[in-house]
Amino acid sequence: MDIIVCVKHVPETAEADLKIDSSGRALENRGLVFDINEWDDYAIEEAVRIKEKIGGTVTAITVGSQEADSTLRKCMARGADRAIRVTDEHLEGSDGHVVAKILHRVIRGLHYDMILTGAQANDDGYAMVGPVVAELLGVSHAAMVKKVELKDGFARVNRELEGGLEEIVEVRLPTVFTIQTGINEPRYVSIMSIRKAMQKEIKVLGLADTGLSENEVGEAGSWINIEKMFVPLAEKQAELIRGSPEEVASRIAEILKARGLI
Amino acid sequence: MMGEILVLSEHRLGQIRDVTFEMLTKGRGLAEKTRNELSVVVLGHTNIKGFAETLSEYAKRVLVVDDARLENFNSETYLKVLERLIKERNALLTLIGHTSFGVDLAPSLATALNIPLATDCIDMEFEDDALIVTRQMYGGKINVKARLHRSERYLVTVRQATFQTQKPQPPLNGEIIEIPSPLTEEANRKRFIEYVQPPPGGVDITSADTLIGIGRGVKDAQNIPMIEELAKTLGGVLACSRPIVDKGWLPTDRQVGTSGKTVKPKLYIALGISGSFQHVLGMKNSDLVIAINKDQKAPIFSFTDYGVVDDLFKVVPQLKRKIDELKAQKA
Numbered sequence: 001m002d003i004i005v006c007v008k009h010v011p012e013t014a015e016a017d018l019k020i021d022s023s024g025r026a027l028e029n030r031g032l033v034f035d036i037n038e039w040d041d042y043a044i045e046e047a048v049r050i051k052e053k054i055g056g057t058v059t060a061i062t063v064g065s066q067e068a069d070s071t072l073r074k075c076m077a078r079g080a081d082r083a084i085r086v087t088d089e090h091l092e093g094s095d096g097h098v099v100a101k102i103l104h105r106v107i108r109g110l111h112y113d114m115i116l117t118g119a120q121a122n123d124d125g126y127a128m129v130g131p132v133v134a135e136l137l138g139v140s141h142a143a144m145v146k147k148v149e150l151k152d153g154f155a156r157v158n159r160e161l162e163g164g165l166e167e168i169v170e171v172r173l174p175t176v177f178t179i180q181t182g183i184n185e186p187r188y189v190s191i192m193s194i195r196k197a198m199q200k201e202i203k204v205l206g207l208a209d210t211g212l213s214e215n216e217v218g219e220a221g222s223w224i225n226i227e228k229m230f231v232p233l234a235e236k237q238a239e240l241i242r243g244s245p246e247e248v249a250s251r252i253a254e255i256l257k258a259r260g261l262i
Numbered sequence: 263m264m265g266e267i268l269v270l271s272e273h274r275l276g277q278i279r280d281v282t283f284e285m286l287t288k289g290r291g292l293a294e295k296t297r298n299e300l301s302v303v304v305l306g307h308t309n310i311k312g313f314a315e316t317l318s319e320y321a322k323r324v325l326v327v328d329d330a331r332l333e334n335f336n337s338e339t340y341l342k343v344l345e346r347l348i349k350e351r352n353a354l355l356t357l358i359g360h361t362s363f364g365v366d367l368a369p370s371l372a373t374a375l376n377i378p379l380a381t382d383c384i385d386m387e388f389e390d391d392a393l394i395v396t397r398q399m400y401g402g403k404i405n406v407k408a409r410l411h412r413s414e415r416y417l418v419t420v421r422q423a424t425f426q427t428q429k430p431q432p433p434l435n436g437e438i439i440e441i442p443s444p445l446t447e448e449a450n451r452k453r454f455i456e457y458v459q460p461p462p463g464g465v466d467i468t469s470a471d472t473l474i475g476i477g478r479g480v481k482d483a484q485n486i487p488m489i490e491e492l493a494k495t496l497g498g499v500l501a502c503s504r505p506i507v508d509k510g511w512l513p514t515d516r517q518v519g520t521s522g523k524t525v526k527p528k529l530y531i532a533l534g535i536s537g538s539f540q541h542v543l544g545m546k547n548s549d550l551v552i553a554i555n556k557d558q559k560a561p562i563f564s565f566t567d568y569g570v571v572d573d574l575f576k577v578v579p580q581l582k583r584k585i586d587e588l589k590a591q592k593a
Contacts, residue, residue, distance in 0.1 A: 011400075013400040013401060013403060014401060014478065014536050014557075015536075015556065015557050017557075017559065018400060018403050018404060018559070020404070027400070027404070096369075096381075097372075097378075097379070100369075100373075119365070120365075122400070122401060123399060123400060124399050125381075125382055125397075125398065125399060126381050126382070127360075127365045127369075127381055127382065128365075128368075128369035128379065128381055129369075130369075131337075131365075131366065131367075131368075131369035131370040131373075132369045132370065132372075132373045134370060135369070135370035135373035135374055136373060139451075140338070140451035140452050141337070141366075141370065141452075142337075142366065142452070143337075143362070143365045143366040144362050144365065144366070156455070158458065159362060159366070160362060160521055161274070161361075161362040161363075161457075162279075162361060162362060162422075162520055162521060163520075163521070163522070163523070163524075164459075164460035164514060164515070164517070164521065164522060164523070165274075165457060165458070165459060165460065166457070166458040166460075167334075167454065167455075167456070167457050167458065168454075168455040168456050168457075168458060169336075169452055169453060169454055169455060170452070170453045170455055171451060171452045171453075172450070172451045172452070178365075181504065181505070181508045182504070182507060182508030182509075185509070185510065222411065223372070223378035223379050223380065223410060223411050224378065224379075224380045224395070224408045224409065224410050224411065225408060225409050225411070226406045226407075226408045227394070227406075227407045227408060227409050228406065228407045229399075229404050229405070229406050230404070230405050230406075230407075231403075231404065231405070232398070232402070232403075232404070232405040232561075232564070234563070234564035235546075235564050235565060236564065236565065236566075236567075237564075238553065238563040238564070238566035238567065238568060238569030239567065239568050239569070240568075240569050240570070240571060241568055241569065241570050242571075245572060245573075245576040245577045245580045246580050246584075248570050248572065248577055248580070248581075249577055249580035249581040249583070249584045250584050252552060252568065252570070252581055252584070253581065253584035253585050253587075253588050255550075255552075255568060256496075256529070256585070257588055259528075259529075259550060261472065261496070261528060261529050261550070262496070262585055262588050262589060262592075
């Protein structure tokens, strides 16, 4: 089974202090720590587990800057056999649709039985790359996959629905799955294995290699262009309780008592 | 010339899902403002007449495609039907829920139609012929206004529970129009097998008066017993956000949010929960919300009555002690 995993190098923003840059259309990158997109981390793990079970190859692909090599190295440390990065200055301002077009051009020249990617990215959250790649390649897909079971020529997967419900669908191979978090437990990657992965080659492609023109990528080739970023207005404003942990605890305890909750 | 705004109705297990009525409410506003007409599309088979009746109160037209092969959602068959329908009607804008169904369908539908798609939108408006949407990035910490590539047709997926359903008064009594199914064969790439209900859990968090919700900020499973102590002191139950279930630290039935349970306790204490919209939708109607988080800009504070910006590991033991003291006084 030859598996391709599409990954993205994204900033960790959950606990970071985010600043909008002077253009008003992007984040200030300084001070942000980048890593593999959380959903993609589960996707690469799932690919490696399938390879370990039934054999085959795993190829990690990313569209991004040179800094994304650390994410590709992480994938190889996990067990990916090779890595491809597509980098080009004209890709600035690209949305998920452009990323999917580029991935399609790269992937159609490779052999694959299955393509995995995260159900969404934690930066822009478009949740579109996987199904668009599938449609461009003319193969089946399933989004938000929580379980993969391989059969002869097809796969039986659980898709996550709302409220704890799941649905089982069968799709014909080759196929594209977008992976939901929690499908597996991504393994710990040792420093040793990352060091080993440092020696592996990363194949670097540019726009010319994809056969796409400048007009088909970047803002011109995107479905949507960001015009303005802003901090959302709060639905309600929390009253902040300040003080030492002890003072804070006393105040909360009083509030709970006043409300009859203690 | 009058254009058409289409809303794809979403139904599962015999029920029209709320997001449908939310989109119809927003779609009606958009249609009135831009002098377009609002139609709702329903694909299905069993009870489709009942669905159409209900939907007719919300839109000018109900387009019904009745086919046994559309009984359950399937992105392959849905795509075939909708691709044709949107082309034939030259619909200016089609709204689809940003749900498990919508994310499986909309990106490939937009690709097949070669029209621009904006996903997970929380607002949308036309400026002349251009469509401008509002969406969130970075886990809800940043909003963006974005412009769709100029087109004659647009596709948008709409975030659930963003628009509040308003039933038109009087009901619109829309015309129900049967559209022959264009399907000629069974889906051959993708087949729906069955729904799987979550296993019944030992604890029902929806019936608890006090919930202590934990998130990524608890850092390690070893820290959970300490928080469980606080929960016991308060006579409450532990709940959590998605990452805790993903890591296997608590069972699925403790998850609050769109993919878990919707709760409305008297007290919800959020510990180390940043407040993604998926989580917030499951708890924002709690009577009293207290949040402790190190990050002052965490979105959870926008849905909180009392917030503490501090290390939860410093506050929680103190809080347990203070509550024990108050309880001792009472006794």
